[in-house]
Amino acid sequence: MMDTLLLLALNGLIWGLIIALIALGLSIIFGLLDVINIAHGDFFMVGTVLAWFTLEATGNFWLGFIVAPLIGFVLGALIQRIVIQPIRGVAALSIVATFGLSLILQESVRIAFGPVPRRILPPITGTIPLFGIEYDIYRIFAAVLSVAALVAFFLFLQHTKVGTWMRAVRHDRDTAIAMGIPAQRIYILTFGIGFALAAFGGAVAAPITTVDFRGGVDILPVCFMAVIIGGLGNLPGTAAAAVLLAFFEGIIQSVADPTIARIASLVLMSGVLLLRPQGLFKGHVR
Amino acid sequence: MSGRVAIERLVFVLFAAFMLSVPWSVPALVSPFWVSVITEILIWSLFAASVNLLFGYVGLLSFGQALYFGFGMYGVGIGIDQLHLSFWPAFGLGIAAAVAMALVSGIFAVRLTWHYFAIITVVFSLIFYFLAVRMKPLTGGDDGINFSMPPTFTFGKSVWSFTDATFQYFFILATVALCFYLMHRVIRSPLGKAFVAIRDNDIRASLIGVNVYQTRLVAFVMAGFLAGVAGALFAFFGRYASATYMFYQVSGEGVVWAIVGGAGTLFGPVIGTTLFIVIREVVSTHWEHHSLIVGVMAILVVILAPKGLVGLWRAALSQFERDEPAAPPPQALRAEP
Numbered sequence A: 001m002m003d004t005l006l007l008l009a010l011n012g013l014i015w016g017l018i019i020a021l022i023a024l025g026l027s028i029i030f031g032l033l034d035v036i037n038i039a040h041g042d043f044f045m046v047g048t049v050l051a052w053f054t055l056e057a058t059g060n061f062w063l064g065f066i067v068a069p070l071i072g073f074v075l076g077a078l079i080q081r082i083v084i085q086p087i088r089g090v091a092a093l094s095i096v097a098t099f100g101l102s103l104i105l106q107e108s109v110r111i112a113f114g115p116v117p118r119r120i121l122p123p124i125t126g127t128i129p130l131f132g133i134e135y136d137i138y139r140i141f142a143a144v145l146s147v148a149a150l151v152a153f154f155l156f157l158q159h160t161k162v163g164t165w166m167r168a169v170r171h172d173r174d175t176a177i178a179m180g181i182p183a184q185r186i187y188i189l190t191f192g193i194g195f196a197l198a199a200f201g202g203a204v205a206a207p208i209t210t211v212d213f214r215g216g217v218d219i220l221p222v223c224f225m226a227v228i229i230g231g232l233g234n235l236p237g238t239a240a241a242a243v244l245l246a247f248f249e250g251i252i253q254s255v256a257d258p259t260i261a262r263i264a265s266l267v268l269m270s271g272v273l274l275l276r277p278q279g280l281f282k283g284h285v286r
Numbered sequence B: 001m002s003g004r005v006a007i008e009r010l011v012f013v014l015f016a017a018f019m020l021s022v023p024w025s026v027p028a029l030v031s032p033f034w035v036s037v038i039t040e041i042l043i044w045s046l047f048a049a050s051v052n053l054l055f056g057y058v059g060l061l062s063f064g065q066a067l068y069f070g071f072g073m074y075g076v077g078i079g080i081d082q083l084h085l086s087f088w089p090a091f092g093l094g095i096a097a098a099v100a101m102a103l104v105s106g107i108f109a110v111r112l113t114w115h116y117f118a119i120i121t122v123v124f125s126l127i128f129y130f131l132a133v134r135m136k137p138l139t140g141g142d143d144g145i146n147f148s149m150p151p152t153f154t155f156g157k158s159v160w161s162f163t164d165a166t167f168q169y170f171f172i173l174a175t176v177a178l179c180f181y182l183m184h185r186v187i188r189s190p191l192g193k194a195f196v197a198i199r200d201n202d203i204r205a206s207l208i209g210v211n212v213y214q215t216r217l218v219a220f221v222m223a224g225f226l227a228g229v230a231g232a233l234f235a236f237f238g239r240y241a242s243a244t245y246m247f248y249q250v251s252g253e254g255v256v257w258a259i260v261g262g263a264g265t266l267f268g269p270v271i272g273t274t275l276f277i278v279i280r281e282v283v284s285t286h287w288e289h290h291s292l293i294v295g296v297m298a299i300l301v302v303i304l305a306p307k308g309l310v311g312l313w314r315a316a317l318s319q320f321e322r323d324e325p326a327a328p329p330p331q332a333l334r335a336e337p
Helices: A002-033 A040-058 A064-087 A091-113 A137-159 A161-171 A173-178 A183-205 A219-230 A235-253 A258-275 B003-029 B033-058 B065-081 B087-109 B114-134 B165-188 B190-200 B202-207 B212-238 B248-261 B268-286 B290-304 B308-326
Strands: A127-130 A133-136 B153-155 B158-160
Touching (some): A002 A161, A091 B290, A137 A161, A258 B114, B033 B065, B033 B212, B033 B248, B065 B087, B165 B212, B268 B290
């Protein structure tokens, strides 16, 4: 009993770290561009598929960790320029546009990859003893990678010129433009980074979950929950909320089935929304 | 009467005449299959209208209308399959279930606005989607429940039921038309003016004495009613109810149809729904990957016609009206008064 609880809690924790990556992408896209991105789950799905294709083409799994975010970044930049730019600022239209995008991404993957879900074998197998249970090494590795990517992202945001520009545009668009910040390029960059983060999450998650053209559909609501529970615009809050939510679901799964766990986290989410719409964590909103 | 109103009236009369002739004209011109497509379009138009009532008139973007659609569907399905109700009580049960659900969730949901409202409506709908998936003995989960259709009217020996495709079509047409008429009346009423006042500026609305919370709740319940009627009709039409129709993607489709057609206009949702379902039906018989076309269409419409197709049409009409006096038309046209 204790062992199952520990196993599921750890699984939840690690899944939460991956969700945190994806949700951060969703949050910066929302914060900077006012785009409610319905296609964000599919960005994650594209990441898993890119990892699969990289493995098929080169036989090297590790390359996927570079290829997936790179292609994701390019795709994201193109999408911003072609689809998001013309409707910038109107959130209702962004829902329709990204809904269309979601259909296009899913259908393209179905054509290229096929409708049948597939599994990728983890590049490192085996278990290590951890708190008295034998735990899968790849999952530990996935956690380390996710944390590294999260840290890298926050360092980039806080300590580079471009990161500062991104924060400035999010804080006050007009003033930022008046100060000479190239807002349009920042928008393209932000969308690219958002896609890249989700695609990287996909590559990391590919051996844990299945590779499927509908793989993004279940991810999307969880990411939105993390963004809201963490507080809109509160990036560390979003990451923390993602980990907490998945950890919470993992713990509930040890006593009930996954559907009940999902319902429980949704009920928790409603409570947070109604009682603390600014998010669970205090601090600067925006 | 301005030219625009006259033209739109003419279009409406032609549209109504066409709708009344569908069971005879469509099989003669195309094929009987298209009668059932048009029936389906009617039902989904009503669903899109429920999104539109909230978003287009009150400014609340609901991403969870599938919940009330699903309740309408399951009210009918469970009513007939397990409670062995006849047609009308099952219809009533479906609508009552949807309205009750909308009231209960609305009490909480309309306390929030904009992003938070969109998220809480989707969260509520997901909770009940997962519950429906899990309560398989009652709901059949993703597979759904099938039932056989009880008759709608029985007068002595003559029986009217949905097994007659023409009766089914006219019953659904009449119900949908009635709902649209009710919506039209509500929008024209003082309540409808309060809706629009809240959409445009909720603080100003509250200052002139509109009870914002109550008005939003009324709109939410009305939208739940429309979605519930659509769900109940869809259950009758398909003779089944399934949890898949409660998933958030169904809500998303309603939002897309309403916005593409033109949010804040009575017939915008009908046009958006028609466009997407016709594309789906036409393309899917020739090409498996019709979703690609639907996706491209959705993106093109929001880029080229941000006010929806009705907005595009109205802009074209007013352009036409403005041009008319500028360029003197040929003598032959001037003969008209």
